[in-house]
Structures are given as C-alpha cells and as structure tokens.
Amino acid sequence: MSGNTKTLKLRIKSVDSTLHLTKAMGLVASSKMRKANLAMAAGRQYEAAVQNVVDLLTASPDCQSSPFMREFKDGGKTRLIVIAGDRGLAGGYNANVFRTVRDFGEAEIIPIGKRACERYGQKIVSSEKFYAADAFKLAKELCEQFAAGEFDRLGIVTTNYISMMTQTPDIKWVLPLTKGQNVKNTAAVFEPDERTILDIAVPEYLSGVIVACVRESFASEVAARRMAMDSAGKNAQQMIDELQLEYNRARQGAITQEITEIVAGAGN
C-alpha cells in the first residue's frame, strides 16, 4: 500500500509543476497582450490609411496599365507569406495557419515566425521582433519581383484577431491590386502623375499590410496561448484534485489496515 501512495504523491508533484508552468506562461501571455493590442491598432490604422491612397490611385484610368494591376490567371505562380508564431503551446494557432497553407501546395512560401521557418526550412525570422523596416525591405523586394513577372499572385496567410476567445486563420490577397471600390471622384491633383505615385505607393502599401498582418497574428498568438494555458491550468488543477482524493483514500486505507492488523495481533 505504501508503494501506491508514493507513486500517487510523485504524480501529484509532477502535475503540480506542470500547473506552475502553465500559470507562468499564461501570465507572460497576458502581460504581452496589452502591448500586442496597441501595436495591432497602430498597424491597422496605418494599413487603412495606405489602403485609402491605393484605392484612390487604382481607381484612376491611368493606373490600369500598371504591372501591379495585371489580372491573375489560372496557372500563374503564387507566392505566400506565411505568418506563424515563434513558439508552440498556443493551442491550435500554428496548426491552423499551416492547414490553410496546405491548400496551396505549389506555392512558393516566405515564412515569418520561427515555427513557420522551421517547417518550411528557411532562415529564421522572428514574428515577435518583426519591425517596419524589415517589412519595408521585404515589400520592396517583392514589388520588384512582381513587376518583373517572377510571380503572379501574392497572398498573406495570417490569423484574424476577432476577440480574446476567437482567432481565425485567413488568407489575404494583396497583389495584384484590385481596382478601388466606392471611390468618390475627388478630382485630386497628382504630382507628378498617377503611375509614378502608384509605383512609390505600392511598396509602402505592401509593407503596411505586412506589418499589420504580423502584428495581428502576434496578438492572436498571444491570445491563443493565454486561452490554451488557462484551460491547461484548469485541467491540471482538476487532475491534482482527483489524485489528491485517491491519495487520501489510499492513505486512509493503509492506516485502517494497520489498525486491523494490530487489533488482530493483540486479540490473539
């Protein structure tokens, strides 16, 4: 009987240390949450502002012949920027992103985030420490290659942050540009002309979208981790309670047996 209580005690101890770990990770995630949310809001705001400019430009007839406006035809080359987390233990966060990518088997992949880089076997790029300057460099490169016809479609696989509880993986098509919708005819003056400004605006736009997506994904990752750690913590606590009960019963049983043995011995 004492062997049984010993193994139970060991198990309780190990589950308890897991509980500590999940608690700590949950706390780290919550403290990162606020900062991630602020960064996400800033990124979204910038993205909306550049989107507005690009909509104005793409609606103008002069820009229709721009290489960035050429239509995507079936069989064209697809390139995907895949944004995943730097770490695991975030529920289904990384898995959901990779599942979305699986539908585009033939696409070239540019991973951001350690998990994605490891999966697609490329140089490690952190998604937590991904700055606007990195995005601009990447955007400029991609724009040049797109204009040169090296690929025909660019998508970003990201995770939409809907709320603390819900995050959904999504794919955003950014290139080629689509014609601006609902644009009021502002009759604005373009200096020097629409095409030149579009050529300058596209890298700016692309980097804005990339930055916004990376930050939104990071906020989703942190939120997903918090939720995952919360439920893991709950499960660990439940397990400890059950084991504790079992342990107490075993202990009680052992004592009762001992007493019975002593009484039986004294009776003889």
Added chain:
Amino acid sequence: MSTYKLVVSTPDGSVFDDEATTLIVRGTEGELAVMAGHIPFITAVKPGKCKIVLADENEKTATIGGGILTVQGDKTTLLCSDFQWN
C-alpha cells in the same frame, strides 16, 4: 491663421494628429507647403526634413524617410515609413 487637420501616420501609429497651419515637405517636384484650403492633392514625398507649423505658430521639425502626402478636403495625411522628431 486658419488651420487644418494634419495626421502623420507611420506603421508604429500616428505620431501627429492635431491642427496645423502649415506643413513643409520635399515633394518629387521640389519643396512644397500645404496650408488650409489646399486643393485635393496627392504626391510622393522624398526623404528629408519636414516642418510643421502648429496652430499656436510654434514650429516642429522632423526627419522623414519618404512617403506619400494626401490632401483630401479638410484632412491632410502624411504617410511615411520612418518619422523622427528633431
């Protein structure tokens, strides 16, 4: 002097969102100043100095890393990838 709403937006958030009387930047065709009542206007901005005259006539200068300037009605937006107050 009359003022207009000026927003300077960067990927790290808006660094300026207030009333201003004048904005001076280097456009592709040379230096230009935007004052209240400017016609709708879009241009690319070259890297260089940028000067903002506030509503109380105080001046603020900054270094910017290129971007796009849009003047739409009563709102003027300067989008830039890099912006640093001097």
